[in-house]
Amino acid sequence: MDGYDKYAHEPFAVTVDLAVFTLRDAALHVLLVERGQEPYAGRWALPGGFVQPDESAETAARRELAEETGLSDVSGLHLEQLRTYSEPGRDPRMRVVSVAFAALLPDAPEAHGGSDAADARWVPHGTAGPLAFDHDRILADAHDRVGAKFEYTCLATAFCPPEFTLGELQQVYETVWGTELDRPNFRRKVLATPGFVEAVPGAARLTGGRGKPAALYRAGTATALHPPLLRPTREGRPA
Amino acid sequence: MDGYDKYAHEPFAVTVDLAVFTLRDAALHVLLVERGQEPYAGRWALPGGFVQPDESAETAARRELAEETGLSDVSGLHLEQLRTYSEPGRDPRMRVVSVAFAALLPDAPEAHGGSDAADARWVPHGTAGPLAFDHDRILADAHDRVGAKFEYTCLATAFCPPEFTLGELQQVYETVWGTELDRPNFRRKVLATPGFVEAVPGAARLTGGRGKPAALYRAGTATALHPPLLRPTREGRPA
DNA sequence: ACAAAAGTGTTCGCTATACACCCATGG
């Protein structure tokens, strides 16, 4: 923790990378950008970029997302630090340490390229070919983390619009986990957790065009889930 | 992700900070170093230091720990990335981005100062006065994370010597969580989780000087706990 | 004989699961 000479060492670049998820047509999508320059020109990658001298990684993440993908309304964006990837050689040009984030967006406006990115697009999760740098791994880590966090936090409401039905919330869980849930039991669990959701009095909305109109709910104030909402037990679950 | 000029921006320094925990006399201790230089000269801080150009943050963490605290045997050390602290102004000298780690050590050899550190010492958790920089917060975050991870991972065995009794493992949980657990139930839960611990055939050891000798166990191969070992429910647990 | 610590057995209440059933709406 000494060394006042700022230029004594080979400089590090500090960047942010974002794995931004959203739901479109009941399928999980990821936001990717097409690289305009070498290395990996023409390949798809996670949006991200350099942290400026006066910002934190979190601030940089929000700024880069807006710049590169044209998403103007990032107010509803849930940002969560994932981990930092620091292996030498991650970037062939120079030493780059990247702080990765997982992010959730409720309704996804169309994205378009900007600044460094030739193009930006929502891609169904799993269909993306090999990404630039170590972004495949970052994306996989982010997906794992989001799935795990769904069990013991209220994170799922970050995928929902301001007012939503319990059926919609259940679909969020089912899509992210890739499993089916029992509707009556899901209902009870959610409503039994104080602060998870709060009812919008009197409001109701048709969902599938048919059927009984569903009551509307807002995200509650709670952030943790006690007891947790465990996904159906598949025995040999990986670490 | 462009910008080939390595010196175009004000350089960032990348450091690691470690919150290393151990158990001494059934109390949780943290490893701290006394700063020899300004800023915060004479104040206690978490061990850590600059990442070198050719190492990852994980490698740097192990190296700095050995250098600063004289702990030679860091083979049994469990390292876990916590998060990265990147707020501008964390360090009054320059822009420092720090990758923080939580670490667990089974039996703690005495520590002594080295390289940058005037002194290094194991301090009972909670008794440390205000630390340098934002290290109070990092330490608190690390403690929260370790406590939470105890619930759904086998992490607790990282606090134990190679062979240990179930009573010792239980004490680890009780110390870290600050609660008491029911011995018969704890036993059953641990033994019911495949791969958590494996019995050492025939081995037994006296623990408290008196009483029946306890059977010995080794850490198993499992890393995750299903079902989790939840700490006693205190209702309004913070996020 | 007693204290202390390990280990076993058993009861009881809760909750998660599974599934049957009723309600409201559009075609």
Add this chain to the structure above:
DNA sequence: CCATGGGTGTATAGCGAACACTTTTGT
């Protein structure tokens, strides 16, 4: 009147908390 999705009720199995009890050692 039927299909579709929302919402309520209920029986049952399994698990976890609580606690009584046995075993083995040192003093």
